[in-house]
Amino acid sequence: MTTTSTPARADRPAGPDHGTSPATTPGPAGPPDPDAAISVRGLVRRYGSGKDAFEAVRGLDLDVPRGTVTGLLGTNGAGKTSTLEVIEGLAPATQGTVQVLGHHPIKDRATVRRRTGVLLQSTGFPGDLTVAETARMWHSTLSDPRPVDEALDMLDLRGRAKVKVSSLSGGERRRLDLACTLMGRPELVLLDEPTTGLDPESRREVWRLVRRLREAGATVVITTHYLDEAEALADRLEIMHAGRIVRSGTAGEIAEGHPSTITFDRLERALPDLAGGQVDQSTLGDPRTVVETVDLQTTLTALLDWARAERVRIDGLDARTASLESVFLSIADGAEADTRRTEPTSKGA
Amino acid sequence: MSATTTAPVDLTPAGGGTSGASGPSLRRVVGLARANTILLTRNKMTLAYALVFPLTPLLLLLASDRGDVTAGIGSVTNVLMLGALFPVYYNLLSMVVTRRDELVLKRLRTGESRDGELLVSMALPGLVVFAALSVLAIGVSSALGQPLPSNPVLVVATVLLTAVTFAGLAFWTAAWTRNAEAAQLTSMPVILLAVIGSLRAVLPEATHRYLDLTPGAALDLLSRIAWFGQDQDGAALSFADSFAAAGQPLAVLLGWTVLAGVLVRRSMRWEPRV
Numbered sequence: 001m002t003t004t005s006t007p008a009r010a011d012r013p014a015g016p017d018h019g020t021s022p023a024t025t026p027g028p029a030g031p032p033d034p035d036a037a038i039s040v041r042g043l044v045r046r047y048g049s050g051k052d053a054f055e056a057v058r059g060l061d062l063d064v065p066r067g068t069v070t071g072l073l074g075t076n077g078a079g080k081t082s083t084l085e086v087i088e089g090l091a092p093a094t095q096g097t098v099q100v101l102g103h104h105p106i107k108d109r110a111t112v113r114r115r116t117g118v119l120l121q122s123t124g125f126p127g128d129l130t131v132a133e134t135a136r137m138w139h140s141t142l143s144d145p146r147p148v149d150e151a152l153d154m155l156d157l158r159g160r161a162k163v164k165v166s167s168l169s170g171g172e173r174r175r176l177d178l179a180c181t182l183m184g185r186p187e188l189v190l191l192d193e194p195t196t197g198l199d200p201e202s203r204r205e206v207w208r209l210v211r212r213l214r215e216a217g218a219t220v221v222i223t224t225h226y227l228d229e230a231e232a233l234a235d236r237l238e239i240m241h242a243g244r245i246v247r248s249g250t251a252g253e254i255a256e257g258h259p260s261t262i263t264f265d266r267l268e269r270a271l272p273d274l275a276g277g278q279v280d281q282s283t284l285g286d287p288r289t290v291v292e293t294v295d296l297q298t299t300l301t302a303l304l305d306w307a308r309a310e311r312v313r314i315d316g317l318d319a320r321t322a323s324l325e326s327v328f329l330s331i332a333d334g335a336e337a338d339t340r341r342t343e344p345t346s347k348g349a
Numbered sequence: 350m351s352a353t354t355t356a357p358v359d360l361t362p363a364g365g366g367t368s369g370a371s372g373p374s375l376r377r378v379v380g381l382a383r384a385n386t387i388l389l390t391r392n393k394m395t396l397a398y399a400l401v402f403p404l405t406p407l408l409l410l411l412a413s414d415r416g417d418v419t420a421g422i423g424s425v426t427n428v429l430m431l432g433a434l435f436p437v438y439y440n441l442l443s444m445v446v447t448r449r450d451e452l453v454l455k456r457l458r459t460g461e462s463r464d465g466e467l468l469v470s471m472a473l474p475g476l477v478v479f480a481a482l483s484v485l486a487i488g489v490s491s492a493l494g495q496p497l498p499s500n501p502v503l504v505v506a507t508v509l510l511t512a513v514t515f516a517g518l519a520f521w522t523a524a525w526t527r528n529a530e531a532a533q534l535t536s537m538p539v540i541l542l543a544v545i546g547s548l549r550a551v552l553p554e555a556t557h558r559y560l561d562l563t564p565g566a567a568l569d570l571l572s573r574i575a576w577f578g579q580d581q582d583g584a585a586l587s588f589a590d591s592f593a594a595a596g597q598p599l600a601v602l603l604g605w606t607v608l609a610g611v612l613v614r615r616s617m618r619w620e621p622r623v
Contacts, residue, residue: 126447
C-alpha cells in the first residue's frame with residue numbers, strides 16, 4: 001500500500017451539500033501518525049472491477065489515539081466493516097496507507113496480531129464444541145494468553161464451560177466470542193457491533209468491560225448502531241457516511257454548530273422572517289414543515305410572536321436542540337443526495 | 350453477568366509489543382487439529398464412514414483363496430482409494446465448507462493463526478485416519494494370508510502423496526461448493542477421477558495412456574509395485590527395480606499434488622459464498 005492519499009482526498013465533499021449538514025470535519029492530514037494506535041490515510045476499498053466495481057470506502061482518514069475508546073458510527077453500508085477489515089488485516093486496501101500500532105497490518109501480521117483482539121460482527125464458532133473446548137482451541141493459537149478459566153470468568157461463562165456452543169443463547173455466544181477476543185491481553189481491541197443481540201444486562205456488562213479495558217490502558221474501537229452506547233463509551237466519535245468520515249469529535253463537538261430544528265404541521269400561509277431560521281426546502285410540500293436554525297430561542301420566539309400577532313394556530317409544534325442523534329439522522333437522510341453526487345453509477349451506499 | 354465475578358480479572362494489556370515473534374506454529378496447528386478431531390468424533394456417522402467403510406474391501410479377502418495376490422492387490426488398492434476419498438477428501442471437503450459457512454474460518458483468521466496452519470489443522474485428522482487405515486490394512490491383509498509390503502519406503506511415499514493430493518483437491522472443491530449439502534454433487538468429479546483409474550483393466554487399451562495420468566491409476570500401480578512387488582503386467586520386481594518402476598506413477602501423483610497445491614492457492618475461500 002504505497003499509493004499516496006492525495007487523489008483519494010481530492011474528491012472529498014467540499015462542504016454542506018444537503019442543507020442540514022454543517023461543514024465536513026476535516027480528517028487528519030499529513031503522513032500517518034506512528035504514535036497513534038491506528039492511523040489511516042486516504043483509504044479506498046473497492047470491490048469487484050470494471051462496470052461492477054463498487055467503492056465501499058472512498059478516501060478515509062482516521063487517527064485513533066492510544067488509550068482511548070473510539071466509536072465508529074454510520075448507517076448500514078457506510079463502510080464501517082469494510083474499513084475495519086482492512087485495519088484488522090483481513091483485506092488489503094485498494095489505495096491508501098494503514099498503520100496499526102505503527103505497523104502494516106498485513107506485512108507485519110505477526111507483530112500486529114499478537115497485540116490485537118478482534119471481535120467480528122458475526123460470531124463464528126463450531127456448534128459441536130463446548131465452551132471450554134472452544135476457549136482452549138483459541139488459547140492454543142495465542143502467544144501470551146491469559147488462562148482459559150480466567151478468560152471465561154471475565155465474561156461469567158465458567159458455569160457454562162461444558163455446554164456446547166450450539167446450545168448457548170445468542171448473548172452467551174457473543175460473550176464467548178468476547179472472551180476469546182480478550183484472551184490474548186490485546187493492546188488494541190476492535191469490536192464490531194459487540195452488543196447487537198445482547199440483553200440489556202449483558203450489554204451493560206460489555207460497557208463495563210470496555211471501560212475497564214480503557215482504564216487498564218488498552219485502545220478500543222467500537223462500531224455500534226446504538227447512539228447512546230457510543231455516547232456513553234467513546235471518548236471520540238467518528239461518523240462514517242458513504243465511505244468517508246464525515247464528522248469527528250466528542251458527542252458535544254459533533255452536535256455543536258449543527259442546526260436545531262423546529263417542526264410543525266404545514267400552515268396554509270407564508271411564513272415570516274424567522275430571525276435566521278430557514279425552512280428546509282426539501283420538506284416543502286410535506287405535511288410537516290421543518291425549520292432549521294443555529295439560534296433556537298430567537299427563531300422560536302420570532303415564530304411564536306408572529307403566530308400570536310397573526311392569530312395563527314401552529315399544530316404539532318416540536319422544537320429540539322441538535323443532538324448526536326439528530327446529526328446522525330441528518331447525515332443518514334443525506335445518504336441519497338450524497339451518493340448520487342459522488343458516485344452516479346454506483347449501486348448505492 | 351454480575352460485576353462481582355468479573356472484577357478480579359486484570360485487563361492490563363500484555364504489552365509484549367517489543368518482540369515481533371509470534372508463538373510457535375506447531376502449537377497452533379496441534380491445538381486447532383485437536384479441536385477438529387473432537388468435532389470429527391462428535392459426528393458418529395462421519396466417523397464410521399471415515400474409519401470403517403474404507404476397510405470393507407478387505408472382506409473380499411475372506412471370500413477369495415488365501416494368498417490370492419490378485420484379490421490382495423484389488424482389496425489393498427481399494428482400501429487406499431476409499432481412504433483417500435472418505436476420511437481425506439470428502440470429510441475435509443464438508444469440514445471446510447461447514448467451517449467456512451459457520452464463519453469459523455473467518456473468525457480464526459482474525460487471530461494469530463496463519464492460513465497455512467488453518468489448512469493443515471483441518472487436513473490433519475483425515476490424514477491421520479488415512480495413515481491408520483493403511484497400517485490396519487497391512488495388519489488385516491497379512492493376517493488373511495497376503496504379503497507384507499515389499500517396499501515400505503514406497504508405500505509411505507504413496508500414502509503421503511495420495512493424502513496430500515486429495516486434501517488439496519478437497520480445499521479446491523470447497524472453493525466452488527455452495528454449501529455442505531452441495532458437496533454431495535460437487536465431490537463427484539474428483540471421485541470419478543479417482544475411481545476411473547482403477548477401472549483400467551476393464552477399459553479399452555486405447556484409453557490407458559490417458560488413464561495412467563489419473564491419481565487413481567497411479568495409486569493402483571503403486572500399490573502393485575510397492576506392496577506386492579509386481580509391475581503392471583504382473584512380473585515380479587526386485588526391491589531395487591521397484592524404485593525404478595515407481596518413477597512414472599510417483600511422478601503422476603506428484604504432479605497432482607502440485608496441481609492441487611496451485612489450485613488451493615488460487616481458489617481458497619475463507620468466507621461464505623454469496
